[in-house]
Amino acid sequence: MKFKSLRFSRRGAIGILLLNRPHKRNALSDAMVEELDACIAAVPEGVRALVMHGAGEHFCAGLDLAELADRSAAQGVAHSRGWHRIFDRIQFGRAPVVAVLHGAVVGGGLELAGCAHLRVAENSAFYAFPEGQRGIFLGGGGSVRVPRLIGAHRVADMMFTGRVLSAQEGQAAGISTYLVGQGKGLARGIELARRIASNAPATNFALMHALPRIAELGQDAGLLMESLMAGIAQSEPEAKRRMKDFLEKRAGKVKRRG
Numbered sequence: 001m002k003f004k005s006l007r008f009s010r011r012g013a014i015g016i017l018l019l020n021r022p023h024k025r026n027a028l029s030d031a032m033v034e035e036l037d038a039c040i041a042a043v044p045e046g047v048r049a050l051v052m053h054g055a056g057e058h059f060c061a062g063l064d065l066a067e068l069a070d071r072s073a074a075q076g077v078a079h080s081r082g083w084h085r086i087f088d089r090i091q092f093g094r095a096p097v098v099a100v101l102h103g104a105v106v107g108g109g110l111e112l113a114g115c116a117h118l119r120v121a122e123n124s125a126f127y128a129f130p131e132g133q134r135g136i137f138l139g140g141g142g143s144v145r146v147p148r149l150i151g152a153h154r155v156a157d158m159m160f161t162g163r164v165l166s167a168q169e170g171q172a173a174g175i176s177t178y179l180v181g182q183g184k185g186l187a188r189g190i191e192l193a194r195r196i197a198s199n200a201p202a203t204n205f206a207l208m209h210a211l212p213r214i215a216e217l218g219q220d221a222g223l224l225m226e227s228l229m230a231g232i233a234q235s236e237p238e239a240k241r242r243m244k245d246f247l248e249k250r251a252g253k254v255k256r257r258g
């Protein structure tokens with residue numbers, strides 16, 4: 001796959017997607033967002049997990065402000081809906097995504113990171129929604145996805161006051177679930193993606209597609225959907241094989257850490 005602002009490479013079952021516009025701090029131009037869409041659509045069949053990271057000093061500086069030209073309200077809505085469609089395809093695609101975050105993860109960059117299924121942050125990462133200071137609003141799904149990670153009150157604080165969260169604050173708030181040293185993020189991201197890729201496909205499907213929906217449902221409907229998903233997953237031959245492996249002492253136990 002050849003792109004101008006992205007690079008896609010493959011390591012076995014892992015696909016590695018690099019935001020590759022470092023001279024503009026990986027700011028998301030319309031062309032780059034279209035390329036993201038094309039890249040996700042063309043992920044080869046054998047790729048079972050993706051790692052997304054950014055070239056240069058930063059993960060992503062958000063919307064390319066040079067393109068925020070004279071849009072009418074209707075054009076603004078259409079533009080935002082375009083991002084929603086594409087970011088939804090990342091979140092609800094075929095392969096889970098591990099985002100590796102470093103440097104600026106701001107505006108649309110944080111919205112993009114919010115589409116991923118796991119976030120690994122290097123200690124250089126920082127998070128902000130400068131939209132609040134630029135006189136605009138979130139438009140790439142950030143007001144839906146990021147409050148689910150850190151709460152609407154923290155998103156509002158970041159936008160009202162221009163507050164910037166450090167990597168440590170982002171970890172404590174729930175943006176990342178892994179925090180690693182400078183330059184260690186990609187290796188950790190690939191290691192986690194390999195573990196994800198080794199899961200039964202039905203498990204990864206359930207985690208990507210059922211769990212976020214169940215979490216939004218009321219208890220009755222949620223429990224029913226959980227039962228449906230549980231029934232489907234456990235009836236797969238792969239699940240039966242994995243359970244038999246455990247019972248016949250061929251599979252690893254859960255071990256205490258450290």
Ligand code: 1HE
Pocket residue numbers: 023024025027028057058060061062063064065066080083104106107108109129130131134137138139140
């Ligand atoms: C950009 C962008 C951008 C950098 N659009 N060109 N996002 C923001 O408001 C964040 C704006 N960017 C920054 O605050 C800083 O650039 C960074 C903290 C990300 C990086 O700082 P630094 O010192 O490493 O780089 P720089 O010198 O500021 O930028 C290098 C170049 O990238 C420079 O261009 P040059 O031609 O002068 O070399 C910058 O203009 C360019 N650049 N960020 C365009 N964002 C769907 S709604 C989503 C709404 C949003 O995302 S709003 C938040 C936008």
